[in-house]
Amino acid sequence: MTAARFPDTAPGRVLLATALRWHVDSLAASRAHTRAAATELGLEPRTQRACALAASELVSNALEHGSPPLELRLLEIASGLRLEVEDASPKPPTELHVPATAASGRGLSIVGAVSTRWGHYSTGSGKCVWCDIVASD
Template sequence: MRARTQLTPDTSSPRAARRFVAQALVDWNGKEARDDAVLLVDELVTNAVRHARTPLEVTLEIGQAEVRVEVTDASPLIPQPRDREAADDSGRGLHIVAALADAWGVRPQPEGKAVWLRLAADRTRVEG
């Protein structure tokens, strides 16, 4: 199954993205992955709102064994995890994504970029 939502670059977008993902995954078989997906979409959308400041799209691809989340925006700037020592109260989002997602990356697009992540339903397979 695939679901999408369009969001504006404002402070209500992370909350809207969390609700979208939680609702789409309500019947999905991986509760821990579902919780992680809600947290991680918040991180990706927050980054897009803060740094891209363009309309964005959240795409969710749901399979039996995994879920894929993708946040697309119109900024060509490729996000990089910040040095943890330099990050005060912010700047940890991509570190959280890297720690919890089974895989993640950035795909440049003609009109911006897509930041994606993948989570397995069975979170016991994930080792740091």
């Protein structure tokens, strides 16, 4: 995984752009939307699960540390899927290095583990945290 400020590859078509409720129920909604998009792209089940996990972690991080409103975007990229989660907080995400016994703080580390690269950028009205997940060989 490589962290980057901006995505270095241009996305293809937008598969989904939707507002999510500022509520824990959005975790399940983000996983469902992401699995559907990954299935539509023909990604294998293992990659579909990685996409759903990353979506859940990005949305969870936004709910915990960001500000409403919340938007999920799913974009086709070469051999995979780009996930983008936007919220109104300008504060950039911070990847924590927590002990194995910690109850939380692993979200971005998980995103980094299942994605090819991830990053964030300012939107002017907040931030967008994104990650790319490509099909495994």
